[in-house]
Amino acid sequence: MLHTPNHDYRILDAQGAADYLAAHPALAAHLGGTPGEWTCRDVADGNLNSVFLIDGPQGGLCVKQSLPYVRVFGEGWPMDINRARFEHAYASRVAPHVGTLAPRIHHFDETQFITVMEKLEPHIILRNAMLAGRRLPRAVADVAEYAARTAFHTSDLAVPFERKFADAGVFSGNLALQRITVDLVFTDPYVESGRNRVLSPHLDAWAASLREDSALKAAVARHRLAYLSKAQSVLHGDLHTGSVMVTPDDTRIIDGEFALLGPTGFDTGTFIAHYVMAWFARSAHEGSSQENASFRAALADDIVEFWNVFATRFIHLWQEWDGENDGTPRTHFTSGTDRQALDAFRRSYVDEILADTVAFMGVEIIRRIIGFAQLADFTTIADEPARARAMAGALSFARTVLLNPGRFRDVATLVGALLEHERADAGDPQATGNV
Amino acid sequence: MLHTPNHDYRILDAQGAADYLAAHPALAAHLGGTPGEWTCRDVADGNLNSVFLIDGPQGGLCVKQSLPYVRVFGEGWPMDINRARFEHAYASRVAPHVGTLAPRIHHFDETQFITVMEKLEPHIILRNAMLAGRRLPRAVADVAEYAARTAFHTSDLAVPFERKFADAGVFSGNLALQRITVDLVFTDPYVESGRNRVLSPHLDAWAASLREDSALKAAVARHRLAYLSKAQSVLHGDLHTGSVMVTPDDTRIIDGEFALLGPTGFDTGTFIAHYVMAWFARSAHEGSSQENASFRAALADDIVEFWNVFATRFIHLWQEWDGENDGTPRTHFTSGTDRQALDAFRRSYVDEILADTVAFMGVEIIRRIIGFAQLADFTTIADEPARARAMAGALSFARTVLLNPGRFRDVATLVGALLEHERADAGDPQATGNV
Ligand SMILES: Nc1ncnc2c1ncn2[C@@H]1O[C@H](COP(=O)(O)OP(=O)(O)OP(=O)(O)O)[C@@H](O)[C@H]1O
Ligand SMILES: Nc1ncnc2c1ncn2[C@@H]1O[C@H](COP(=O)(O)OP(=O)(O)OP(=O)(O)O)[C@@H](O)[C@H]1O
Numbered sequence A, B: 001m002l003h004t005p006n007h008d009y010r011i012l013d014a015q016g017a018a019d020y021l022a023a024h025p026a027l028a029a030h031l032g033g034t035p036g037e038w039t040c041r042d043v044a045d046g047n048l049n050s051v052f053l054i055d056g057p058q059g060g061l062c063v064k065q066s067l068p069y070v071r072v073f074g075e076g077w078p079m080d081i082n083r084a085r086f087e088h089a090y091a092s093r094v095a096p097h098v099g100t101l102a103p104r105i106h107h108f109d110e111t112q113f114i115t116v117m118e119k120l121e122p123h124i125i126l127r128n129a130m131l132a133g134r135r136l137p138r139a140v141a142d143v144a145e146y147a148a149r150t151a152f153h154t155s156d157l158a159v160p161f162e163r164k165f166a167d168a169g170v171f172s173g174n175l176a177l178q179r180i181t182v183d184l185v186f187t188d189p190y191v192e193s194g195r196n197r198v199l200s201p202h203l204d205a206w207a208a209s210l211r212e213d214s215a216l217k218a219a220v221a222r223h224r225l226a227y228l229s230k231a232q233s234v235l236h237g238d239l240h241t242g243s244v245m246v247t248p249d250d251t252r253i254i255d256g257e258f259a260l261l262g263p264t265g266f267d268t269g270t271f272i273a274h275y276v277m278a279w280f281a282r283s284a285h286e287g288s289s290q291e292n293a294s295f296r297a298a299l300a301d302d303i304v305e306f307w308n309v310f311a312t313r314f315i316h317l318w319q320e321w322d323g324e325n326d327g328t329p330r331t332h333f334t335s336g337t338d339r340q341a342l343d344a345f346r347r348s349y350v351d352e353i354l355a356d357t358v359a360f361m362g363v364e365i366i367r368r369i370i371g372f373a374q375l376a377d378f379t380t381i382a383d384e385p386a387r388a389r390a391m392a393g394a395l396s397f398a399r400t401v402l403l404n405p406g407r408f409r410d411v412a413t414l415v416g417a418l419l420e421h422e423r424a425d426a427g428d429p430q431a432t433g434n435v
Helices: A014-022 A025-031 A083-101 A126-131 A139-153 A161-171 A175-185 A204-211 A214-229 A264-282 A289-320 A336-370 A384-403 A411-416 B014-022 B025-031 B083-101 B126-131 B139-153 B161-171 B175-185 B204-212 B214-229 B264-282 B289-320 B336-370 B384-403 B411-416
Strands: A039-042 A050-055 A060-065 A074-078 A105-109 A114-118 A233-235 A244-247 A250-253 A260-262 B039-042 B050-055 B060-065 B074-078 B105-109 B114-118 B233-235 B244-247 B250-253 B260-262
Touching: A014 A025, A014 A039, A014 A050, A014 A060, A025 A060, A025 A105, A060 A083, A083 A105, A083 A114, A083 A139, A083 A161, A083 A175, A083 A233, A083 A250, A126 A244, A139 A233, A139 A244, A139 A250, A139 A264, A139 A289, A161 A260, A161 B161, A161 B175, A161 B214, A175 A214, A175 A336, A175 B161, A204 A336, A204 A384, A214 A336, A214 A384, A214 B161, A214 B336, A233 A264, A264 A289, A264 A336, A264 A384, A289 A336, A289 A411, A336 A384, A336 B214, B014 B025, B014 B039, B014 B050, B014 B060, B025 B060, B025 B105, B060 B083, B083 B105, B083 B114, B083 B139, B083 B161, B083 B175, B083 B233, B083 B250, B126 B244, B139 B233, B139 B244, B139 B250, B139 B264, B139 B289, B161 B260, B175 B214, B175 B336, B204 B336, B204 B384, B214 B336, B214 B384, B233 B264, B264 B289, B264 B336, B264 B384, B289 B336, B289 B411, B336 B384
Parallel strands: none
Antiparallel strands: A039 A050, A050 A060, A060 A114, A105 A114, A233 A260, A244 A250, B039 B050, B050 B060, B060 B114, B105 B114, B233 B260, B244 B250
């Protein structure tokens, strides 16, 4: 499965990235001046790829390159370099629909696995803003808008099926990164795996109880199957607060290398999961309890706003759509009663997205706490017992939503349940009950 | 979308088919003797492709070729010739799992779009056997076995997702034939279309009432979306009694050119639909009413047997499976309670296939009566008012199951409802009520 890069492939360093731009006049023109006047920074803070920012007198660009291995680990962990192609395929697929909610892509190089895109500055990663206790007024509504537009416009509601089947053909090739999701998200947290990173000994009992929870594993199987077989729309596949760059008045979604054709609720559920985890983590963060309480209230409001904007916009896009589609052909819905039936169908369709959202949210929370890829929201809590309590609250919440799907049919109920899990017992998963 | 065949492509006639085999020693060896001793018959009775049977002293072969147009219509109706590739891809995909339930494929020619396969003789088409009032003791259980094996072994329950995504990559290319299904099955019957063939004037009111039934169209939209986006298993895509060849002790499924990755219940629903239509048609056929009544009772039993064998075999294959899969990884289900939870999950999975089966059955019935592709079961009823009554019964039944999905949760209830629709009023779709 590992792609051996071609003969001409070269791994860039910061200077190499500048040289690369210098060799492409159209790109160099964005920067202005001469290469000697350019500055270049390595800003990779993700796990997988190289990222450089190059500035010239007239502007800047961002150069992202994928490597045949996992960057933070090195050559000992090979990783299909074609992930760059899928990230580019995803960015191209959604670009016509997302306006300025994603960075503009200027150039893609199939040989060097390089994407050159708009440099985002002074944007910062949304997670970092949230960790610093900053509220970004637009972020939530903007990501909801992005999720609604990408979900709608790549679905059978907005395209002839031939277009969607073409997307299926493309994204069904993104095997290496889907394997990561299937293993790290849906499998490892429920077994003993060397990749798991349980906060030991505090959460050992929790980890064991998840492994032994047969009903939970059956619920996870249901949603793993949905992940693999519910081909509703082209998904980002990793839409968490680390894939969003923000300023107070601008929001951009980056890093779509996990793209797949899958269930719409996977993106929305992933995003909400990170707000939920920020909420639980917050209780253990420094700062006055007053400050923390109001920040958490704001996070809870954010979750409600995110879902409401998503649902409203998705339905609105659908109602306004007058292009061809094979899902609900216009010729079938012409009379007044037809349109009423279609509106009811739309609501049930979005209700089903919410059900999926809630479930995928639960799965994402569990994997971020038990599994390999941990979050700064928690790891920055130095006091381990306090960290464990925050994590246990999130686990208890996640388990409850997965085991009781019928109970969370609207976002207010979902958010209302956060507080019930606040006092989960880190040492005794059964005590927290509530399932 | 129309594929222009390559330069070397030649349309075969019967003699050409024999010459083709003569030019391939491995194939000629099946027939034995010299080409001069061979006989050749054109047996195409389907709509799309050429089919020849060639016999020699030692055996026979079947030669099927696709044309760049619809055979029965001629060049005025172009049709992507690549359908032969998808039929071959499907046959190859399921061959390891279906044993002798499909003809053996000896040869596929990508340039000539020719498949050379085992000649089936004295097999006849199952529909013709049923029309002649013959019961084939094995057919139903064999087709159920075939449906269970193909559904299970191509699903996430039996393969790593990489394998299923590879299938998605292949079958997402089968656009021309999916377009036929989307248009003829899911769209045309609910609008005024030049392709529809309503038995006028008898069923005009019925056709109008389907066009005006907003709730029905919403139900159809739900299942059209499932057809396009529920990527559960590799489907035959056209599994009706015309795609099955039988003797009293042998059953073969042919003609998988409509193959797609889709909802498992589509194949099973299509198959049952044709038994339901045979049931309704039977009342108007010649023969003693005693004979007809017992034949219909047998058809009703067949439906029950088909579903029960399918469900039992599907679950059994799943329980026995010890290969890798990503749907329900073995490592998740090890303890006694795990296995209980998994068993409950299996039952709910099969219940969902039944719900889909019932709905797709309804859609298939409607399209066969209102739409382009009519069935001999009905067209052989010379007395038009009687034909209309039989058709109205089937339409009434189909509409009821689509509008009341919760009511048909087991196959006995489904079959029990047949009689309630027997006396549907051909002239007054509302009178038959029952919805
Ligand atoms: N267009 C851009 N403009 C400015 N900075 C960017 C841009 N794209 C990425 N970055 C910076 O580079 C970092 C890494 O980018 P990105 O998340 O796309 O890389 P990655 O290696 O694929 O990450 P991951 O391991 O999360 O998949 C981001 O966190 C951000 O700080
Ligand atoms: N392997 C075989 N052995 C003997 N006869 C066969 C075989 N395959 C097909 N036939 C005969 O040829 C006829 C047409 O075959 P088939 O249904 O595969 O063609 P088609 O043109 O694709 O049909 P359709 O229009 O239904 O798609 C069958 O009805 C059957 O009588």
